[in-house]
Amino acid sequence: DQQVKQNSPSLSVQEGRISILNCDYTNSMFDYFLWYKKYPAEGPTFLISISSIKDKNEDGRFTVFLNKSAKHLSLHIVPSQPGDSAVYFCAASLPSGTYKYIFGTGTRLKVLA
Amino acid sequence: DAGITQSPRYKITETGRQVTLMCHQTWSHSYMFWYRQDLGHGLRLIYYSAAADITDKGEVPDGYVVSRSKTENFPLTLESATRSQTSVYFCASTSGTGEQYFGPGTRLTVT
Numbered sequence: 001d002q003q004v005k006q007n008s009p010s011l012s013v014q015e016g017r018i019s020i021l022n023c024d025y026t027n028s029m030f031d032y033f034l035w036y037k038k039y040p041a042e043g044p045t046f047l048i049s050i051s052s053i054k055d056k057n058e059d060g061r062f063t064v065f066l067n068k069s070a071k072h073l074s075l076h077i078v079p080s081q082p083g084d085s086a087v088y089f090c091a092a093s094l095p096s097g098t099y100k101y102i103f104g105t106g107t108r109l110k111v112l113a
Numbered sequence: 114d115a116g117i118t119q120s121p122r123y124k125i126t127e128t129g130r131q132v133t134l135m136c137h138q139t140w141s142h143s144y145m146f147w148y149r150q151d152l153g154h155g156l157r158l159i160y161y162s163a164a165a166d167i168t169d170k171g172e173v174p175d176g177y178v179v180s181r182s183k184t185e186n187f188p189l190t191l192e193s194a195t196r197s198q199t200s201v202y203f204c205a206s207t208s209g210t211g212e213q214y215f216g217p218g219t220r221l222t223v224t
Contacts, residue, residue: 101213
């Protein structure tokens with residue numbers, strides 16, 4: 001049973017436009033959410049996070065939105081750049097203090113020049 | 114080198130062999146994790162450790178063994194490798210601030 005779902009396996013966006021990556025979750029007890037970016041042959045790298053007490057967090061070109069009632073998380077990248085082409089994973093954790101995350105299956109973003 | 118390293122980066126082994134994947138971090142992070150990445154499944158947690166000598170199972174622990182005698186090392190052993198354990202394995206660590214830092218991965222093929 002996949003508790004964190006990324007229903008779009010891939011996304012293509014034109015350079016300069018907005019990229020929107022989506023993530024849905026089923027467990028309302030999740031209290032912390034993160035986005036990771038992964039390039040081929042490398043480990044995932046942290047991008048941005050949001051606590052369940054917030055509905056938005058912004059860092060430069062990256063903004064994460066959290067809609068708790070819909071159990072939905074989204075990552076906006078504006079403007080998109082070719083270097084943003086990667087696989088993006090969302091992850092969620094429970095308030096257990098163990099820092100264990102449950103990851104989604106990933107969305108491959110391709111930014112076209 | 115500072116950071117988190119994994120060795121080997123690539124490994125081919127035969128069914129039934131024992132294989133150990135190494136993970137080393139230089140930050141003295143308390144928490145360490147092992148994940149496997151498979152197409153259609155994303156990253157799945159195999160084992161994690163909250164401190165030296167404290168380990169616990171994740172989502173998919175069957176067929177794997179871990180130990181953590183030192184804070185900086187967290188080896189993962191496949192006691193008798195099976196083809197279903199062909200995967201890319203990632204080690205990660207965190208000090209407890211939230212984000213995890215990942216190693217570069219080990220691509221394991223079991224023939």
